[in-house]
Amino acid sequence: MPPRKRVYSGIQPTAVMTIGNYFGAVQNWVRLQDECDCVYCVVDLHAMTAPYDAAELRHASTEMFVSLLAAGIDPDRTIVYIQSTVPEQTELCWMLATLTSLGDLSRMTQFKEKSGLLKDGLAEDDGAFISAGLLFYPVLQAADILAYRADCVPVGQDQSQHLELSRGIAKRFNSRFGYLFPEPETLHTPITKVLSTADPTRKMSKSLGPKHYIGLFEEEDSIRRKIRSAVTDSGAAPVGGAGDRQASPGIENLLTLLAACGHRDDAKRMREDYFAGTLRYVDLKGLTADALVALTSEMRDRRADILRRETDLEGRIMEMGERARAVAGETLALAREKMGTFAPPA
Ligand code: TRP
Numbered sequence: 001m002p003p004r005k006r007v008y009s010g011i012q013p014t015a016v017m018t019i020g021n022y023f024g025a026v027q028n029w030v031r032l033q034d035e036c037d038c039v040y041c042v043v044d045l046h047a048m049t050a051p052y053d054a055a056e057l058r059h060a061s062t063e064m065f066v067s068l069l070a071a072g073i074d075p076d077r078t079i080v081y082i083q084s085t086v087p088e089q090t091e092l093c094w095m096l097a098t099l100t101s102l103g104d105l106s107r108m109t110q111f112k113e114k115s116g117l118l119k120d121g122l123a124e125d126d127g128a129f130i131s132a133g134l135l136f137y138p139v140l141q142a143a144d145i146l147a148y149r150a151d152c153v154p155v156g157q158d159q160s161q162h163l164e165l166s167r168g169i170a171k172r173f174n175s176r177f178g179y180l181f182p183e184p185e186t187l188h189t190p191i192t193k194v195l196s197t198a199d200p201t202r203k204m205s206k207s208l209g210p211k212h213y214i215g216l217f218e219e220e221d222s223i224r225r226k227i228r229s230a231v232t233d234s235g236a237a238p239v240g241g242a243g244d245r246q247a248s249p250g251i252e253n254l255l256t257l258l259a260a261c262g263h264r265d266d267a268k269r270m271r272e273d274y275f276a277g278t279l280r281y282v283d284l285k286g287l288t289a290d291a292l293v294a295l296t297s298e299m300r301d302r303r304a305d306i307l308r309r310e311t312d313l314e315g316r317i318m319e320m321g322e323r324a325r326a327v328a329g330e331t332l333a334l335a336r337e338k339m340g341t342f343a344p345p346a
Pocket of ligand 1: 046
């Protein structure tokens with residue numbers, strides 16, 4: 001049997017995980033545990049590149065750690081940790097920065113977007129502060145991945161450029177100092193983009209307000225209410241021409257959610273009913289709400305269970321950090337040796 005592939009991915013800390021986060025990434029992470037050796041990281045150091053509040057960051061990181069466990073990331077099989085508990089990665093980040101060109105970094109789309117955004121968002125007399133952290137963001141991401149010598153990285157399309165850069169850095173290291181890093185492949189698995197139920201022309205996001213997102217651990221009543229009031233057709237004709245079988249965004253979104261909850265056959269049948277003009281929206285909404293409630297109530301229970309069981313959450317976070325450090329430390333030791341630097345005194 002060939003050795004299992006090593007998978008690595010990271011997620012930004014947020015205090016409330018939405019079903020958008022879950023279906024868009026985490027559900028896939030959970031599945032990958034069956035076939036691969038997985039390492040998943042809550043990237044609090046990356047989150048520091050945007051304006052933030054210190055207490056909130058710590059809270060969000062802790063919540064995200066718990067949410068991942070509750071969503072089905074299994075710490076017995078998988079390393080799941082908070083980025084700042086592994087200083088080996090930040091040292092590796094520095095080393096890799098010396099193998100990264102400034103030109104490449106300044107050409108990153110995400111850097112250009114975010115630095116532009118920050119500039120526009122600030123009053124003129126505040127001065128536009130663009131941190132070097134924003135520029136370094138992809139180097140730290142490369143260090144995340146390479147510290148675990150990962151083979152595959154499941155990410156959304158928007159991260160392709162960062163992955164390309166990581167491969168370039170790995171290649172440069174290997175050719176200058178001798179082989180150490182596999183060039184990490186992007187794993188573009190089919191993921192589900194969830195839209196706001198209140199405004200299905202926009203991506204589900206917490207920043208739009210509570211009407212616009214459904215939390216993964218939200219109470220049943222509240223989930224049902226949001227699905228019941230989901231925008232469907234709003235009188236508009238189905239998007240696209242007659243031959244283009246695309247329902248309205250609101251209907252598509254509900255069908256997508258239903259399918260993502262595992263009810264693919266129901267979703268297929270209801271989509272046919274929709275085009276036959278016989279779909280009753282209350283039925284679609286009812287089924288979708290039932291499916292979501294069934295899926296999320298299990299996670300809500302697991303979350304409550306974890307919080308009850310883990311009386312020392314911080315200790316748990318430290319323990320997982322130790323496991324991650326053991327792997328990253330091995331890589332770092334090899335990188336130091338190859339690059340000619342010292343290890344800190346024991
Ligand atoms: N930049 C990624 C995002 O915004 C998060 C991330 C940080 C990441 N480090 C990573 C993803 C390493 C994959 C691998 O989604």
